[in-house]
């Protein structure tokens with residue numbers, strides 16, 4: 387029987403992580419009689435062997451808490467900053483796994499975490515993962531926990547921006563997180579009734595966005611909400627990005643991405659400015675940023691995180707390792723890590739949500 391279970395949270399935090407820690411922990415401890423150890427601050431804490439015993443008391447009262455009681459980081463085992471060097475610390479991690487007598491390590495994270503988890507599996511560790519991220523961009527799972535809460539926050543923000551845009555006859559360009567995927571902006575844009583939704587998967591033309599806004603003005607609606615995903619690109623930027631990616635691939639060099647937040651925000655400010663010039667309406671940018679990652683998880687996220695967490699404990703009991711526990715309909719399905727790692731679930735441009743938004747008159751600026 388598996389006795390020692392390690393848990394860590396890695397990558398950007400999101401609401402629902404504590405619910406998932408509790409789900410795995412309570413089922414492993416109380417239901418199966420295992421011992422559970424948390425590692426602080428993701429793979430960095432694992433490498434530094436900073437542990438936290440997750441007993442009944444620690445797991446109690448955390449279901450509704452945002453963030454992660456374990457702390458998190460974006461460190462990767464095979465490329466970790468140590469002093470002024472970037473080192474491969476995988477062997478140290480493997481040693482700590484053994485020193486803690488772990489039977490399994492459960493990693494709660496998004497796309498990057500799935501890749502790191504697969505690397506550790508290749509080193510012989512027993513690994514399970516759970517899919518978390520507000521971006522909802524993990525493949526093989528219907529949904530990731532954190533997404534529903536962020537969707538609610540972004541939708542609420544659009545609702546609030548609507549009334550002020552309406553009063554002042556303004557354009558409000560609201561930037562929504564999601565990294566290179568448009569799920570959050572698309573979902574919140576539809577739920578909040580944004581007039582324009584811009585997502586990375588559908589490159590846009592500023593002129594087309596301005597036209598959609600001017601058409602509304604002509605119909606007596608001199609205000610508009612533009613929900614822009616942080617990764618959205620103009621058609622020219624998209625073409626440039628494709629060309630430079632192809633060039634880099636040719637040269638077999640690694641793609642170097644400039645600080646994304648700065649680039650995202652710059653693009654959003656530029657878009658707001660261009661729309662003001664092109665439409666003659668005042669325009670204001672709003673960057674929702676990390677507000678979308680904070681606070682209490684929604685009921686749907688608590689439920690999802692709990693059911694995936696307890697399903698992970700069931701897999702541990704059955705000694706089934708090397709999987710991500712995916713949400714499929716009402717059930718939880720183990721999916722081999724190699725079928726998840728390294729892939730990103732983006733929005734298909736013909737996705738039903740896109741079709742539905744177009745049907746109610748939303749412009750994608752294409």
Ligand code: F6P
Pocket residue numbers: 398496519520521563564565616646647679
């Ligand atoms: O992956 C979650 C996410 O919030 C993305 O939407 C965003 O691009 C990124 O993390 C921001 O990262 P950080 O918290 O490291 O600034």
